[in-house]
């Protein structure tokens with residue numbers, strides 16, 4: 345901690361001279377009382393930063409915003425968030441930051457047992473999405489053959505994975521399942537393919553026990569969960585060989601776990617707040633991620649001493665459906681649905697019908713399903729969450745197969761009546 349605080353103080357010193365975003369943000373603070381930051385308690389005196397602030401800043405100061413410590417010509421890597429819930433955030437990286445991210449990937453590869461003999465297939469049209477773009481670069485740097493899966497549909501990707509003898513697949517969890525379904529429908533055997541490692545990033549799914557189990561079963565491979573944000577300037581965490589939750593990257597980040605309501609420290613479960621002590625170029629200081637975790641208490645058998653989560657990200661802070669006064673975490677829904685082997689894909693719609701809130705599940709299922717799946721599912725949901733739902737069976741074409749991240753919740757309650 346001492347070393348990280350030292351680096352943080354150095355970072356803040358530079359940032360207060362050159363970074364307009366933090367100069368403005370901290371201008372009303374009595375920094376003389378806070379600096380130097382020599383303890384976690386002192387750190388807590390700095391205000392949180394959140395994504396909304398960066399998005400607003402970029403709107404006010406287009407196109408790149410003011411969280412840039414150096415002049416624009418130092419930044420060479422363009423990224424942006426997928427913007428699934430809000431406006432996309434643009435994030436530029438210097439070569440320094442980029443090399444740090446590549447270094448983090450390589451540490452993970454070492455832990456996962458990935459070597460230069462591996463062949464990685466990146467199953468995504470990733471464009472400015474930092475996760476897969478940096479995985480690609482890091483794997484090449486390791487000496488792997490890397491196959492970009494851009495500009496291909498799902499069936500072409502599966503055929504290429506098999507034909508080109510890929511041993512590592514990089515994809516989102518939902519897309520790994522989607523590929524498996526399409527392979528089965530086309531009688532392509534992926535379970536006995538060369539794929540032995542699946543690297544999962546971009547979604548919460550890899551931390552959902554039944555989703556991960558299903559992916560490992562259908563692919564006959566080991567699944568590793570990676571945790572990072574476009575704006576984190578480094579990999580925030582990755583799973584070790586135990587594969588039961590990721591370790592935080594405490595060589596680079598100061599990690600705080602807080603109660604999302606009060607902002608006070610929480611010892612076991614809460615929202616992840618990150619401070620990257622190396623990211624001078626575009627700092628994230630006490631940055632609220634919105635991601636909820638529970639920490640493991642026992643030291644990990646792998647030997648890594650850094651804090652470790654139980655099952656990875658439990659949920660995003662806002663990933664809760666509130667219906668008829670009942671709060672249901674999406675994690676629990678995903679876990680329940682994935683325990684039904686017949687279910688391939690799902691989507692949940694919430695709407696109002698004559699002022700009553702209704703929940704509708706649209707699901708696609710395996711070809712040889714049993715007719716009673718609707719009743720079985722209804723019963724399980726009623727038992728788990730004490731709510732009644734409508735269930736519709738949909739064809740595979742109902743769910744778009746090429747999307748990087750699947751939109752599973754469609755809340756129509758705030759829309760003008762008559763839309764449903």
Ligand SMILES: [Zn+2]
Pocket residue numbers: 584585586591644645646647648652
């Ligand atoms: Zn471990």
